[in-house]
Amino acid sequence: GQQVQQSPSSLVLQEGENAELQCNFSSTATQLQWFYQSPGGSLVSLLSNPSGTKHTGRLTSTTVTKERRSSLHISSSQTTDSGTYLCAIASGGSNYKLTFGKGTLLTVTP
Amino acid sequence: ETAVFQTPNYHVTQVGNEVSFNCKQTLGHDTMYWYKQDSKKLLKIMFSYNNKQLIVNETVPRRFSPQSSDKAHLNLRIKSVEPEDSAVYLCASSYVDQDTQYFGPGTRLLVL
Incomplete structure (x- = not known):
């Protein structure tokens, strides 16, 4: 089945620094989503990006489909960005489901 | 803005009991997930349901059973809980297959 690897597993930054998170997956993805999970546990969709580059606010995601990888760039990090960033892949078909990576725990210090 | 609602937030129970979790979405989506x-x-x-029909059923123990009364509701029942069922259960919904999924706040289950 689909496997999703995220790196790094954790990252500590000072406020204002940029973050680069990586997601690699084992088979072709028809859907790719980046999620943010707050320390309290709620899950929020950040970007849906199965191919190419997408921007929203301080976030930029670049997915290279044929290389089975995606990145999430966070510019000018803020303490409120602290939390876990999850990459999730769907391989399509009638048996649609998202397979999640284990996440990157980001800590932004003042 | 919360549009996927889950109850309860937290539940503590003992091994062997039955529990039921509720999920409701107000987004007009036709697909829901646990x-x-x-x-x-x-x-x-x-699990995932599309218009009240089961479309994904991963390998989960038979004591887990989803229940859908309409496309806005997808409940989860667990008969005879076991310690390994302690976890957070998250409900999600989307418009159609392969669209962005929106998650509820989760139900945390602790089995003693």
């Missing part, structure tokens, strides 16, 4: 997030924070799909 995920389990274990103690290592790994999220795994359990």
Whole structure:
């Protein structure tokens, strides 16, 4: 089945620094989503990006489909960005489901 | 803005009891999902429903059964809970297959 690897597993930054998170997956993805999970546990969709580059606010995601990888760039990090960033892949078909990576725990210090 | 609602937020029970979790979405989506997030924070799909029809049923124990009365509601019942069922259960919805999924706040289950 689909496997999703995220790196790094954790990252500590000072406020204002940029973050680069990586997601690699084992088979072709028809859907790719980046999620943010707050320390309290709620899950929020950040970007849906199965191919190419997408921007929203301080976030930029670049997915290279044929290389089975995606990145999430966070510019000018803020303490409120602290939390876990999850990459999730769907391989399509009638048996649609998202397979999640284990996440990157980001800590932004003042 | 919360549009996927889950109850209860937290539930503590003993081994062998039956529990039921509720999920409702007000987004007009036609597909709903249940995920389990274990103690290592790994999220795994359990079930998905499209217009009240089961479309994904991952390998979960038979004591887990989803229940859908209409496309806005997807409940999860667990008969005779076991300690390994302790986890956070997350409900999600989307418009159609392969569209962006929106998650509820989760129900944390602790089995003693």
